[in-house]
Amino acid sequence: MSEHAHAIAYATLSDDELVVLARRGQHEAFRHIMQRGNQRLFRVARAVLNDDAEAEDALQDAYTHAFEHLDGFRGEANVLTWMTRIVLNEAYARRRRRRATVDVAHIEAAQQDEGRVLAFPSRFGIEDPATHVARAQLRELAEHAIEALPEPFRVVFVLREIEGCSVEETATALGIRAETVKTRLHRARRLLHEALHDSLAGALADAFPFLGPRCARITEAVLRRMGAGVAPDGHAPPGR
Template sequence: MAGLKRQALDAMDEAGLVRLAQAGDGEAFCVIMQRGNQRLFRVARGVVRDDAEAEDVLQEAWVRAFAAIGGFRAEAGNMTWLTRIVLNEARGRLRRRRPTVELEAVEAAQMEAGQVVRFPGAFGSASPEADAARAQMRGIIEHAVDDLPEPFRMVFILRDIEECSIEETAATLGVRPETVKTRLHRARRLLREALDARLASAMADAFPFLGPRCERITAAVLARLAAAGRIATGS
């Protein structure tokens, strides 16, 4: 029976799920969470710019949403309402920790002097080269997005990453559609300029060859040549 109920919930639209959640149905709220987690995590991270803290923000926002869902009247869409809760929680948390954040940012900048961009997992990583390269590229993009001013960053995340409509983005952020268009244009321009600079600096590190890949290819070629009798094997 539990499996059948979950199938029914998975097939239900947002309005139906909200009605059940308002009646205290935890499974319906679970489905709402699973559908919204990715977007809302990205929104939270867009404000606090830290994965672990974004998770904390999202958890707190979901708790608040469940407590308040009984009063949800659907004047705005479900995701718009949830996104506002996440934004409020994330911005409130940022305000509370701002003095510490600013001090940490100064210390981090001093420690990273001369480093153009951080490459997560670049040192001591056991991942294959392709995974490492993807992680590096993702780090470059995330770092550039993080550096956007928040008004531009939030519009970019909602429009270009989450693919929200102009109208939904405007309703979520409480601004006019024309403002969304202007901020998105500026966000894309700033991001393009930042990525151009970062990619130019990182170009020398692209397509890493030395190390395990070099050794692997060299060993494979030597083995093939030895098997064909083209070279003598060592004693």
């Protein structure tokens, strides 16, 4: 790696600054973009595909596509929202190849408006260590309940309640109206409440944890595709 590349403090740069460098072929800049978005984007892909391995593959393909088309990023939304759209397109394409598309209108029409809505919080405070084992068990139940949601509701729930995205950001990422986001979130919450006890809410913050090894595996795989290679110090060489 050149002295110039070593001198760049990538971690201190804004997303827009990283995009500028990545457009110039700086693979290390794109590595940092991926690392900042990995958890959300993996969760989004998994929300569509309901499979860890396929979600990883979809994310790698989406990252490769995003790097090759960075010139198409116009800054109308932040780069993470732009990449969320790319990941969703890849995940939906894979799902279409795998099975027929869910009839969203039919699912929504079948739902009744009655019933209490449980407003699951997105973030939680530090718990008593004695509850750790029970929390892990509850989290597993929560993950299964989320997986069982119809896909349109599941994706909105993951973005809004697990990732903490705003209504507007979620609507932009999914290409739907803000009111549709609110409606689907309302129904997702109700479906989960029907399946789970109120105490399960405490498990959601850690659902589908994005562990360090997965983060490293995805970023390194994408960098290899880009022909970057990995130096002995763990860094990719600078771009052209």
